[in-house]
Amino acid sequence: MTNEVMQIEDKSFEFSDAIAMAGGIDTSWCYQCGKCATGCPVAYEMDLTPTQLMHAIQLGLKDVVYNSNTMLLCAQCQTCSTRCPQNVDIAEVLAAVKVLMQRDKKKAQIPDVLKFNKRFLGNIKWFGRTYELGMAAILKLTTRKFTQDVGMGMKMLRKGKFPLFPRFKGSRVVRKIFKRARKQEKA
């Protein structure tokens, strides 16, 4: 905790404006009632509660936000967004923070979460539909956690829970959507 006096300048709003651009959510409605933090099932692992993160966004404390693990740990259960008395879609704000982090090429406190996202999207770009087995294998390899869950994975394979081979269905459509979305956002 710091006792320094903080100056709020025009610049302070740049970050919340960027969040509004990326996610379409106006964070200024939040008055820190704490309801999102109370209902969040993962708050016990977060260094900043969702309420504190919202406050940091309002104050324009970009580094504080990027260095926290809050948005990375979000399980996207939507409890916060459902219960917010000010109708702020907090889960969408957390997603927007992740979007900006990737755009700014910032290092994440828990890299695995963004790696999973990347692998997942790479997977559907290739196959059009998720190829679960391939995704799990590549993710565990690239995060160097191959031993994690390997026992569970083998048991699942034996039970025939995963088809071994992918099917390419709609991969052309998906690739085009990716390409056009990217182009549009750059424009």
Add this chain to the structure above:
Amino acid sequence: MRYAYYPGCSLHQSGEEYDHSLHAVCEKLDVELVEIEKWVCCGSTAAHNKSKLLGASLPMANLALLPKMELDEVVVPCPECFSKLKTAQHNVKEDKNFRKDVADVIQTECNEDALVSHPLKILSQEPLLSKIPTAIQRDLSNLKVVCYYGCLITRPAKIAAFDNCEYPETMDRVLQAAGVTTLDWDYKTACCGASLAMSKPDIVVNLSHKLIEGAKAVGADAIVVACPFCHMNLDARQPDMEKEFGTAPEMPVLYFTQLMAYSFGVEQKELEVNKHMTDTQSVFDKINAPTEEETAPTEKEEDFFEELHSHK
């Protein structure tokens, strides 16, 4: 009745038994599900974390395939897909410019008015709800279960627009109609940690363990789910829970469609419960356990015992 059907990636892979049992249930109730032929992934938890436009375009590309099928309602059993389709519709409706951007990306009109329904919705409404009891062929009243709805069927309320987001009851109603006893419990809409399943399994183990403890506290024989990811977390993570907390939960986890199909006379083998990681045999033993009436001695046996006693 005829609906378009969007299974989602999971239901053709790790959640295949959900897909098959849903079809079995629908067949018994004369509901036809027509799979959208060229569907693609909805983007799930990942796409909107990369870009909002991408996150809305993938679902809308799928919904744009509906008019050709001449169907205006699509049944989506996976809550993740359900939520993504609904959210995309909501975002497109709210912002005209965004709607145009999405239409440019998918290169066709946005179909934001298509009805997106979870199977629980059509099953809990008339005329199907009153049809369910007529299809019962097996008595499941011995069985006591808790219904686990998870996050995304009901949340966020303004987008999902389905049931009560804090205390939903549709699955209870549907299963009760199929003759199953459902119990009141605290974790109906608690989160199992789904989207962290691959990247932070320790959190999943912790959250899912709490859920299972909650189910045990009210004396449930099984947890019944409506989501392939909830199923994966609650079912397949039980060995990890044993490692973390010392005791094996040994809690069977079933899809609500599997129980319904069993009630409608589908054989246990066809339910593919052998694909579940935690043994579910206890559920079927409980269902088929002889009732008190059946174990009570018959008149003939009673006479025999009486005679035996009188000889002494």
